[in-house]
Amino acid sequence: MSLSKGLIQNIIQQKVLLDGLSNDDLAEFCQLANITYRDGSPIVSDQDYDFIYLAELKRRLPHHSLLQTIEPEGQSFSEEKVLLPEVMLSTDKAYSWDEILKWIERIEKSCLEVGLNINDIQIKATPKLDGFAGYDDGLHLYTRGDGKKGSDITRVFNRGLQTFNDCKRGQGAGEIVVKKSYFEQYLSDSFEHPRNFQASLIKEKALDEKAQKSINDKAALFVPFSQLPSWVGSINELKSNFSQIVGNILTMVDFDVDGVVFELTHQVLKRHMGANRKFHRWQIAFKENKDKAQV
Known part of the structure; x- marks a missing residue:
């Protein structure tokens, strides 16, 4: 360095x-x-x-x-990296309404290319969790790693970690998170940031008492993306009510959320738009600059 x-x-x-x-x-x-x-x-x-x-x-x-490309993962969770059950890409980011509009324009262009009516296309919006991305195949839990290879962190489930809504395991991609209210009340005096705490759940060393208690209390959870609450509507509805939709989504869950993920639901259109080496073109995350930091 x-x-x-x-x-x-x-x-x-x-x-x-x-x-x-x-x-x-x-x-x-x-x-x-x-x-x-x-x-x-x-x-x-x-x-x-x-x-x-x-x-x-x-x-x-x-x-x-x-x-x-997908950002690399260090050696903190394991030295050996294993092949993921399926490729896990990152999510493209939009930091303004103009960037969301450009994404919508790409969708409209793709609709023309495959002969779909844009008015029939639905958009799904979910909270963008600020946790540790992972993939649960029902037997093992993996970190996202570089998108192709990650660390086997099944030990987290062996330690008693539960799934959001007590759903079945094996629902694919999701994130390890801790309830925001729980962190603020019981953990903020010991951990500077929820991410520090989340990492402590995953690492190979034995859990401390507070970390184990958070698992026992079902405050630390694995949340499959498929289990997240959502908004679904047309592109016209998204355009007309964007700010309201974003505001509602950001308060839907008691976890740290750093944006809103928008994605297509139409499978043919998703396949047509495809992906590049880093992210799916049919999906985008809106993140608003709340700090307005000046440098």
């Missing part, structure tokens, strides 16, 4: 601003921030990562590998 510890701290504390970073320094800091976030020890907030550092990387180096 070429970034010194002192420079890293100065970037974190915003003593060194973006215009004081070279392209290489910025890219390396983004990679470090991503790895520490995925390992459960974030060095900057999710807001700052998305809206300051990653946004600047996208502006300067739009073809950087961090923006084109």
Whole structure:
């Protein structure tokens, strides 16, 4: 690593601003921030990562590998990586209504290409959980890893972790999360951020008493995406009521939520739009910059 510890701290504390970073320094800091976030020890907030550092990387180096492929996973959960039952991609991000409109325009164009009536197309919206992404095949639980290979973390279920709504296992992709109200009341004095706590559930070391109790209390859970509450409606309804839909979705669950995921429900159209190396084109996550940080 070429970034010194002192420079890293100065970037974190915003003593060194973006215009004081070279392209290489910025890219390396983004990679470090991503790895520490995925390992459960974030060095900057999710807001700052998305809206300051990653946004600047996208502006300067739009073809950087961090923006084109699934971000790598470190060795915190296991040294050996195993093949996932199916590829797990990331989710494309939109940070404004204009970007959502561009996504809708791509949907409209795809409808014309396959002869579908845009008025028949339904959009599904669900909360974007801020947890640890995983895949449950009913026998094993895996981290997302690089999208193709991840860590086997079945030990979390062996420790007693339950599923959201007491649903059956084996429902595929989801996230390990902790109830927001529970974290604030019982865990916030011991863990700086819910992500630090979530990582402690997954790592190979023995659980501490508070972590085990959160599992026993069904406050820490694996939430299959298929079990999330949702809004479903037409594209015209989405256009007319976007702000209201987003506001409602953000308050649907007692978990940390950092956005809203919009996706198509029409299987033919989903197959036609397909995916690139990083995300599905038929799905997008809207994330609003609440901090409006200035650098």
